[in-house]
Amino acid sequence: MNILEVKNVRAGYDPEVDVLCGVSLEIADMECVAMIGANGAGKSSLLKSISGIVKIKSGEILFRGERIDNLQPHQIVEKGIIQVPEEGGTFDTLTIEENLNISCHRKIAKEKRKENIETVYHFFPILKTKRNDLAKSLSGGQRKMLAVGKAIMGCPELLLLDDISMGLAPKVVEELYDMLKKLTNQLNVPVIIVEQIVEIALDFAERGYVMTQGNIALKGSSQELLQTEEVKKIYIGM
Amino acid sequence: MGSTGFLQSILGGIGTGSIYALLGLAFALVFGKLRICSYMHGDLAILAAYLGFLGFNSLGIDPLMSLIILIPAFFVIGYFIQVIFMKPFMDMEIWQGRYQAQVMVTWGIAMSIMAVEFMIWSGTYRMIAVPYRNTVAELSSLKMPVVHIMSLVAVVVVYFGLNLILKKTDLGISLRACSDDRVTAMLTGINYQKICAMAFGISSSIAVIAGTFFALTNQITPSVGLDLTFKGWVAVIIGGMGSLGGVIIAGLLIGLVESLTSFFWIPALKNAVLFIGLLILLVVKPSGLFGKK
Amino acid sequence: MPILEVKNLKKSFGGNQVFSDINISVNENQIYGIIGTNGAGKTTLFNIICGVFGPDSGQVIYKGQNILGKKPWELARMGIGRCFQTVMPFKSMTPYENARVARANAGKHSPGKELFTLDEIMELTDLKDKQNIPTQDLSLPDKKNVEIARALACNPDIVLFDEVSCGLSGEEIQARMALMKKLAAAGITVIVIEHIMVFIKEICDRVAVLHSGIVIAEGTPHDVSQNKHVIEAYLGGKEQ
Amino acid sequence: MDKKWLIGAGLAVAAYIIFMFSTEGGFAANFIAYICLFVIAGQGWNLLGGYIGEISFGHAVFFGIGAYTVGLPIGYGYDLPLFMLVICGALLAGLFALILSYPLLRVQGFPFLVGTFGLGVVMHSIFVNNKALFATRGIFLKSYDKYLLYIIIIVATAAVILFVKWLTEQNIGLSFKAVRDVPIAAQMVGIDIYRTKATALVIGAILTGLSGGLYALYSSFVHPATTFETSISIFILLGPYIGGIGTVLGAAIGSVIVILFQEFSRSVVTISGGHHLLLGLLLVTVMMTSREGIYPGLRKLIMKRLKVKPINKN
Amino acid sequence: GCGQSTESAPAPDPNETETTENEPLVIGSTFTLSGPVAHAGQMAFEGAQLAVKYVNEELGGINGREVVLKYYDDEFDESKIPMLYEKLITQDKVDILLSPYTSPFLAAAPIVAKNDKMMFCIAADSYVANDAFGQNIVNIQMDDQWRGGMWWHDVADFFANFEKWNIKGEEKPKTVAILNLEISYGHEVADAVIPFLEENGYEIVYHEYFEPMQSDWTPIVSKLKEIQPDIVFQPHYFEDCVRFIEKCKELDYSAPYMIIEGMGWDTLSWTNPEMGGLDPTVAKKGFFSYSVFKNKYESETKDYLAAYVAEKYNSIPGNDLLCGFMAVELAAKAANMAGSIEKDALVKVLTENEFTLAGYAYKMNATGGNAADFHWGVGQYIPEDINTADMTANDWFCVWPEMYKEADPVYPFPGWK
């Protein structure tokens, strides 16, 4: 059964202009899917419309067979769809612990808070040592860790990761993805990952979609996509 | 010039300043934290004062007692004003005219509140003649009305209360989160609109306190709401947006400027002096005395 | 002779050190490419060159003159044109008006010759038939075109293009490359930020690769793409 | 485009004049003159408030300077040609704005609003407290041929509307919009934001000053309370707001609506405070239904009726 | 309740020369019914309404026409005045104009009427209109050479002739502090009172203007405490007077002679907390003036004023009310006598005849200025320590102009002896 279905979604920031022009995709349970595409293709916008930040103009978004496109963002979070946004994702003026605690909005998350916080601290020990500092004082990579940690605290049933490698050194990216891999294995959640670094994304995910200008241009398994001429030429650049 | 009069003026200035500080705190919460411009807290304050007056005159309830009802009531009023009237403008960017829209809407509401007050109570000044109204506390030759002392205490209580809410409660943490980053907050599962509405409700409640103390030291008429609004705003701007302590100091400073201008110079120019001071501040430090950046 | 030189640039935002030491020198009439991962500081570099904010230390020398501390509008009048990565056209105006306001301000003052008339710019950027539609109604690629048109209308000596070709399809990219070459031929120095390596390889005379606060490689596109560090840090190692 | 405007404005002027002479008793005429003055001032405000996006709560200051430049020489017994004084008043208002732009334009948004409000308070205090400026007494002018004045005011209104329309289509007008739309990008095309804002402020002040000078002539009376009062600032800005800021026609229509509405509601609701309530509700309604104001809202509605399709990204 | 005409048919006026029209005659005005000084405006408004009722019922209207009051609320916003008067004249087509009562507006209002040669009744104290227009409009004004205020004359006169009134053998005061009102009224007061007092050997040690609604009097009272003037003059609107007195009480300040004008306008309100007044314990702490003369109860308007006041406030009308009343009364009486509301006829009648207004004699003087003799000053003298003093009638004395000395004054507080 598909955990998430996006059917023919149109969305945009301006009433007159569409950024997503009829996007359809589906994610099965326990699946890891990558979205790739150039800057401005609409990947983030897609994730935002799944999370309800951007209201869609037409089409449907179904989560476990239920329509969620008319819900408020916080209600969607309550359903278990949790996103790590491409920018921000952490609250500068809160301490790390507050950042983590504030992310428990689902009932189950509240119950499992102790347990989750241990998981987070286990995967990102640096957060534990700095837990009473303001998030302002974190480096870019640590912030991403915190953002991911916040998502874990929410007990996700579907994790949306938007460009979490952005602004991070390759080494950090590698570490982060290693961690993520372990995490997703441990947590057993489906993930949609948006990534600029195509190789990493396709390595991480089983399947992928390629977006161009608000449309899904290509889809297929990671291996297939990596072989495609177009992907090679445009996104990998070789 | 003897020092007693001077010190007495300072005390008076601090007393009136405490009311501006309270209003400033109300604005600092919604504007400083969530960038919601309100033009109507002064009028909410006066409305609360009128309700206190009504309670005192018809039922004999002490206005400080009626705060017990008014504070939650105005919390609800503020909450729904935000939900009904302000929500549509919350996702506008500042350059898209967010402030303009908010100013205009709240101003329209303020005008309506004022008009309704006129209809019910007319423009005649009203006074809440509580027994302790003119009671003063004395320290050698200096005197301070107990109401002023109470309003100063209220400032402190509100300040610490706000700090407590902001630092310790889930609501406060969510509020700070919302002021940090709206989108992230939503993605974290925080109900942004609700938090905004709560903040607006809280700030309306603070306005109630300000209004009640205003009525206990002054007479009230519907049109003073606008003055109070502006004094509160000046406090926020002088204090530096968002800095609660700064706003309090600025509020007291406004009271002092008014008082000392009257004492040393031409009383009719006290507003002029205040705003000239503000203009100078804008040149020297546009972000306010305690503002960052 | 270098028209633009960046020397020992340092910049950090709060605790986030974006540049630790950047040195770049761009010659006249070159097409100069800047690449680097997201967040490497490419846009920040442009912002510093344009005077949006200052660096912590270092120098930016334009036509032999240190331009640090100059206001953005002064720099625009000195002949630095710029396109934004996130498109920022003047939404309430038509494309033609966008260009016109640039011409009327920076264009009038800039020392550069008026290489193109506004009509020619509209032609060049493919906006001819849309020039009277309010910009907010245009599609994203068209908005990017408006950005380009606006930068060109400043009569610049040097133009900074921040990912103006992303989101374009193959043919469109060809056209864009042709445009860049045309500009270079007309005597404008061009600096481009792009993620599309094909594009960089095709048109750039020289390329700089920004990574973790420094320029890790500089040279012809070919050399750079063979560079070990670059492959590691930016291009990714798997393909090689 | 331009021609259509000229014809429209011409027709409006003709209609005004016909209307004016056709109603006996002259109330309509008086009223129209009054409205026209606010239209002029509103246009001045709109240059800054609508095109640059900074709300000013202090335009009464410029209005007052215009009026006092006409009034003061007469108060001191100099017999200077009045229309020259009106022009001088407008220019002085502009000069004053130029000086003030330095502190004021350093801040944006709400601080600017409060700053301009404060400016109004300061000027009011100064004028109301200064005997040399005929504080509280006011200055009485001779009364002039009212019909001539009406015509002058109406012609001036038409001229101002056309001028502003023309101006906003010039490069400088485009620069205003550029600064409002994306300040950072505006700098990148060589626009000096500060100077552009100052220009809008100064031209706007000149227009508002002109309106003030004409008002002095029209009411043959100059008094701080009828010129430097905050309520004047408020009525100056309400018009463009309700009509649609940043549009010439919208601002003009708005000024007409606000003044008409105000007088109308005053006649209809006799209960004290009633018309305030109506005005407040009008404001809330307009803002809630169409953020941009009546005129753009209507235009959008009509456009929607005509063609519905949103433009696709591709 | 008031201002409504009842069944009684208008009696035909004997002086009437023109044909009776059945259309009502409209008196137009603005009143400050909202804003900071709404109190005064409201009282004047009620006075005018009462007078309209009186004129319709007792005088049979004006020239047989029923009188109607058309008014707008000026919101204490002077900028609205020209437009509102313009509207009254041209749209509502009123026949007679009544000035606003609050003096800031006086200057602006007649400007509109000046070309229209209408009857313009000034209920307050403006001299300005006369200065500017002379008799261009028929300016029925209640005041004369003392531009500012009706009873300032008496107050100043009292101090000028201090020895005469000084039955207790007090020391003559020397220094005066004037806390003036920043409206034309205040300036008129200053212009008139200051030179007069100085001529009579008083020294003005403090003189400042205050906008209505001074937010805090603490610094002022502190200042007065330091300066220690013998006399404090405060010609203010009621609201500010209350606040000033309140502050004086708080800071325990009292000058030997405190003259608080606004207090005198209407006793009922300043003891009535609901109206913004002070509770009597505070109010007793002042030297204030009062301006109602007992014999008004013998006048023809007695029933109206007394009944109204009894019904509404259970007390005595103040000056604010009387001013509104008398202006309308005078207009009606003069017009009825002249048989028209034309300028020339009115001026003739007004300058040749004496009228009785609310029981007081009134005669317009020849210069075009107008005089009313109804104003009185009543002084209350405060003993050293008000709180401990045994308050009996002997502790208070009232000052009356010589010619009215025989009449019994009415005490400000009903309970007082």
Ligand SMILES: Nc1ncnc2c1ncn2[C@@H]1O[C@H](COP(=O)(O)OP(=O)(O)OP(=O)(O)O)[C@@H](O)[C@H]1O
């Ligand atoms: N808040 C916004 N308001 C208006 N337009 C926006 C907004 N955010 C994004 N857009 C526009 O929507 C389009 C799609 O943007 P989106 O962020 O979804 O792209 P993306 O594929 O995530 O790109 P990137 O790789 O840079 O993250 C872009 O043209 C962008 O300019």
Ligand SMILES: Nc1ncnc2c1ncn2[C@@H]1O[C@H](COP(=O)(O)OP(=O)(O)OP(=O)(O)O)[C@@H](O)[C@H]1O
């Ligand atoms: N105004 C700012 N304040 C704080 N940090 C900033 C600011 N602008 C940029 N940064 C940070 O500086 C770093 C470099 O950003 P920059 O936009 O220059 O990257 P870029 O190389 O252009 O990336 P991309 O390819 O995604 O456009 C990022 O980590 C970013 O978060």
Ligand SMILES: [Mg+2]
């Ligand atoms: Mg993205």
Ligand SMILES: [Mg+2]
């Ligand atoms: Mg960039």
